Amino acid sequence: MNSIDKQLKNMAKEEAMEPSAAIQAFIQRTLSGLPDDGSPLPRKMARSKRHSFPRPLAAIAAAFALFLLIPNLSASAAEAMSDLPLIGPIVDVITIRNYFYDDGYHRSSIDVPQVELGGEGENSSLGDSVQSINADVQAMTDRLIAQFEADTAEIGDSGHTELSLTYQVLTNTDSWFTLEILVYQGAGSGSQSYHYYHIDKRTGQIMQLSDLFTEGNDYQTAISDEILRQMNDQMAADESITYWVGSAYPELDFHSITPDQNFYFFENGNLVIRFDEYEVGPGSMGSPAFEIPRSVYESMLKEGY
């Protein structure tokens, strides 16, 4: 073994990356939920439902993913690509800061993303939108880190906290860009929240759900009815699935999406509506997402969407 290997193994011993008490408790909970007699696992009960909906492809095709990745990899490649004739403006996302902390009781892992414009366009409405998104992301990460540091100082070694922020580019075509940010905060039990940023690259505008539809159309009811149908179908097919619909507490039930509801486009072009934890069901349902067939809302869309 060479000296570099020895040095790295020593460093690995010093930075052992031990699981937190929360992770250990999670493992023990999973183990204790296993059947005692070795009978087949009640899979639908035991497993997390956080990824019950297929996450969209980060890129639509391999060639396109290469296009996304290469500018992140080397400055020379990025420069070379900026000379290529392209149909739509180049929008890319890079990690500008990694914030890691781990003292055995409190740990955080944050990748702070920054949207970047390639080539020209910094002074256009697209540039303004990019700046606005970056400012928003920066404010959010600053707030999360400040809260984490305050909690760490207050709780000390009497408890555990976790914070992570990850992101991915869901869509990046010549006309549309979507950045998804997932924040996980844990203290005892954990919670997660999704944040989406959309840009219509043709206009350069930041978009929310209501911006897709023409005035006067009740897209909220049409989409909400489809979601309710899917919720009821899922509950009928699987007794472990629970959404808050038709319950004894109607004021807590899901009735309708909002104009700024979280959404993204699935790879097939269908809208996907995302809810946060506890928004439409108990925590065991995670952050459910519903793919809405285009036929449900197509007649209400503005031209071009």
Add this chain to the structure above:
Amino acid sequence: MTYITDKKKWYTEQITACQASLYRLAVSLLRNEEDARDALQEALCTGYEKLDSLQDAGKFRPWIMRILHNASYDILRARKPAVSLSDIPPDQEPANTAAFPSDTGLKEALLALPEDYREAVILFYYEDMSIKEISRITGESAGTIKTRLSRARSRLRRVLDL
């Protein structure tokens, strides 16, 4: 494993004994706690279901780590199925190590590596496994593991200023 009378108790003891190794592998591959939990849960359930297929109780640790490797890569594939960083030729890999502060630790440097390299580093440096053992867990040839380790070592040396 029919000679084990209390299957769940034995399995719980084995998992508890290697939970730190399992956590390190999952969190280094997936780089966030939430997905690591999903992978761990999936692997623990799958391992329990398939426990009867384990031929040698003494090889439980590499066996369950192989299952966790598969569970983690399932999540990685769902997350970004198109192109792995390790598919990019080495001359296109980031050379910008200046972005790392001088006090960067091994963990931070590790998490900045492509996923295939992270796994090789975790298993070799943290878990003290041999090339042959890593090869069995990852399903890659010994030559591939050596190449990954060599490239990872080179990157870590630059970033960590060793």
